Amino acid sequence: MESLRPNEHRAKNAIIMIWVVMALEIVNIISSYMQYNLLQTIANGEFVSDAAAELNDVREQICGIVYMIAYLISGITFIMWFRRAYFNLHQKVNHLAYSDGWAAGSWFVPIINLYRPYKIMKEIYVETKGFLTAKGLSEKVNYSTNYLGWWWTLWIVSAFVGQFVFRFAHNSADTLDNLITTTVAQIVLEILGIPLALITVKIIKDYSKIEPLLIQINDREPEINSENEMELQ
DSSP: OOOOOOOHHHHHHHHHHHHHHHHHHHHHHHHHHHHHHHHHHHHTTOOOOHHHHHHHHHHHHHHHHHHHHHHHHHHHHHHHHHHHHHHHHHTTOSOOSSOHHHHHHTTTSTTGGGTHHHHHHHHHHHHHHHHHHHTTOGGGOOOOSHHHHHHHHHHHHHHHHHHHHHHHHHHSOOOHHHHHHHHHHHHHHHHHHHHHHHHHHHHHHHHHHHTHHHHHOOSOOOOOOOSSOOOOO
């Protein structure tokens, strides 16, 4: 058994980057709405100067590049926190379903990435509460798994909308109608990102409050068949 590794710094980094991404989502909503208005102006037969169209394209490109960089960094910091949390729980609980490597790898394997990250996150929540309750610390564990369902639903919906935006934008002709459809879908995707960010931050904060309690307990839980015996309400 290895010693538990500190995870507070990783949690803070993940939260900071999620806030950054959410701020960029708001900027992108404004930018996408400006593009939508421009496209509607063209659709209504009104004049739009080449300079205005070019400015719109440059703004959208800059917003897209900055957002993608921040999103990738945010994903890395979140997975680093996620894997460390699962690793630490492994040092206390013998019967976890997966290795800590899967806490990172499950995000990148097709099909598996549709359900396994959620299963691991819920296992972290449920098994941590079960372990601390068995050690007489139940009064200090007051989080709920209810948010996890909303978190994963928003993540899946956002992923599918994002795929639609990407495929439609790259596989369709650049007609005015297609550009409008892509812009509207992009706005929907950006709006979904706001509650997703808020719930993700709550999940990290809630778990980070009780994760240090694991360090206070020196003995490891004996092997039991829990079947996730404690469903949090």
